[in-house]
Amino acid sequence: DAGITQSPRYKITETGRQVTLMCHQTWSHSYMFWYRQDLGHGLRLIYYSAAADITDKGEVPDGYVVSRSKTENFPLTLESATRSQTSVYFCASSVILPSGDTQYFGPGTRLTVL
């Protein structure tokens, strides 16, 4: 876990505000991911990135924007936060191995939208 960090760890915001969650990894892993975790839904993929400047949608991308100008950073922006985006957000990274990829998760950001 020491190689992937998220900030802030806790965030409270109001409906309609823009919020950016930061993710930084020190391993130079090519792939990075954003998930949200909600009771009853497990982890759901929001966006992922195969490399710098390459991003793609996951299962639940609506209302979110990502960018990846540098390999080590993968910020997630909620353009206009809604109460339904209250959740715990996890960033992860992985590297391609012949045996299959495993993902390394950050500690999470707990976001509350009032």
Next chain:
Amino acid sequence: SQQGEEDPQALSIQEGENATMNCSYKTSINNLQWYRQNSGRGLVHLILIRSNEREKHSGRLRVTLDTSKKSSSLLITASRAADTASYFCATDTQRGAQKLVFGQGTRLTINP
């Protein structure tokens, strides 16, 4: 939609007993992975089993995979209080895509 479904949703056992969790999935896979999540923390990778493997061991962990039944099980032997956590299976269905689909998890409680 969820690819993997864990069973049971919650499991409570005494320290020293074995814990078995099951995962079922819907589509063909390249590999299946198990992760652990301690309360308030991120997920930690435990073990990966490829679609052409039937059983794999890692310390006190034993994972089986039955592709004909589209199911996997995770056995933790000689459980310890520190094993208290949620356990998730995740399936890799698209070769090279690095995308995993997670189940909803089994919450395991080890009672001292």
